[in-house]
Amino acid sequence: MNRKDFIRVSGRWMMFGLLAMTAGVLLNRKQVGSKNACRVGNYCGQCKILAGCSLPKALKYKENEKE
Secondary structure (H helix, E strand, C coil): CCHHHHHHHHHHHHHHHHHHHHHHHHHHHHHCCCCCCCCCCCCHHHCCCHHHCCCHHHHHHHHHHHC
8 A cells, every 4th residue: 555545545534434423413412302311310400401401301490490
């Protein structure tokens, strides 16, 4: 393998890695606030995404905070 082939193959693997990382971030971002289980647990007050969360626990917590 010469230098030109090495650079070409390395570039392909780097592009593949970047694509996989981007897909992982996007898929992970879509799961937040959906019907999935909460990642923070029972600590809604410390959650960074509480304002946009639609889970029942979070809705109950937000309503209790209004009172």
